[in-house]
Amino acid sequence: MKAETASITGLKSKLAKPALKQKGANHLAGYVFISPWLIGFLLLTLWPIAQSFYLSFTDYSLLEDPVWTGTDNYTKIFTSDATFTKSLSVTFMFVLFSVPLKLFFSLMVALALSKSIRGMNIYRTAIYFPSLIGGSIAVAALWRNMFGIDGYINQVLAWFGIEGVGWISNPDTSLGTLILLNTWQFGSTMVIFLAGLKQVPQELYESASVDGAGKVRKFISITLPMLSPVMFFNLVLGIIGSFQTFTSAFIITKGGPINSTYMYAMFLYEKAFKHYQMGYASALAWILLSIVAILTVINFMASKYWVFYESDGGKTK
């Protein structure tokens, strides 16, 4: 889930590049150097992908050999597994809210932090700090205490005359609590926006000022288009990452109450490693992969209409 903007945007050009020139080629040494990755890729990625695909058509409990059952797993998942439907809709809700919230929030904060004033590094560090520790089980424990019925959040709300609930034990608010925790860790997304803001050429703003453009106009006509590749990058990886949320649901709410936070990754984990239904879990994994792949492809296709690349704009690289 971690990469630079260029990794995605560069992927297309990389694939389109003609075969490298043979001059100075050193095939053997090249393969010697990449062999650690290549072996790992074949052994721990490619082979497992193939095996997972095969297992998704079987019944396999780890103790006995896999039994071929055709498309039974998929049929069962799509027609009679209420938990699947529930956990998928919970996950979609989570993605639908936390991805845009995080994007919006981190962009706003990045804009505020991109000014040059003294002590800015202190603010940046302070605001980035929660993201450094946010994914840990320690913070999950903290969150569980803060948002419990006796947690201090309710005390603060009481000052404003709002009667608190058990944020975690109430099915109406439990998912929101996890979304809030996720949004609190907007730091890495923000840092990427900050890096993107630094890349915007200052001349653009200057010439816009000469033309009499105001602040809002500059933001809409310069900042947003120039940031759109970074935005696209954050959107794609944000969606992929959010679909795999696990620790917070596993520790804070344990998927409950009444499955209101039963995230897909947790459902899959329990099918595989609690009930030892390896075939069924593999089918779930392939459904997840298909969803993520389809969304990513849609994202790439839609990007033509809103992502602005300087090189497309007539300028040569």
Place this chain on the structure above:
Amino acid sequence: MNSLRSKLTSHLYLSLFSFLMLYPVIWWAGASLKKTEELSLPTIWPSTPMWSNYWDGWHFSAEYTFAHFFGNTLLMELGNVLGGVATAAIVAYGFGRLNFKLRGFWFSILLLTMMLPGQVTVVPQYILFNKLGFVDSYVPLVLPHFFGGGAFFIFLLVQFIRGIPKDLDEAATIDGASVYGIFLRVILPLLKPALVTVAIFTFIWSWDDFFAQVLYLSSVDKFTVGLALRMFIDQFDIQWGQLLAMSLLSIFPSVIIFFLAQKHFVEGIATTGLKG
């Protein structure tokens, strides 16, 4: 006058916002010294600090103290960081400098794997490690780091290597150095700052990689700090003060590294687009 005023407003808003962002963490530090009854208060400092929370939390398990769990985690981290740093550099040199057949193809595959949800590979990986008898050992946690340390780090180092002037390689070639010699004597020394970044992030991310730990480690003797905390949370009657004290201790290694290497974080992250 106007600009001074706008600067002051900026400072006011930024410090307020920073305070709001950090408040849960500040509260956490105070809460680790609180009695259970006081934990529902938003105040920071307890009426009587319970230093015993740290002592009792440290000894919460009848069999082991947290020293044991910290030792386990650091041991695992040693393997992860060593494996990641060494092999990421080697692989990145191959992709960054050498011309070989299908290089573009493999590099694209490498980038694609960054987008692959781990759920697709986790079941067969578990089956594989189970067959090899490595479940309930550190092998499934540490070994993957020896295969290039992760696609992201390779990508990061390739970018870095491409920024190193090729004249240096050519000069070394004229002096009779082989590609291996160039890697060891020219590239590797220059790669040091980037490798520090790789080491730091490998450390912090492995520390928090709870999923792999809960999946592969089952005997308490081998538990990491994260798993010990989970055991703590799952107790029938949670001693919250003690739990928060130990949770706070558990983030210390990452926090210390964060502040020691702050230059890398604040600048390094901004230039490389590293996700934390």
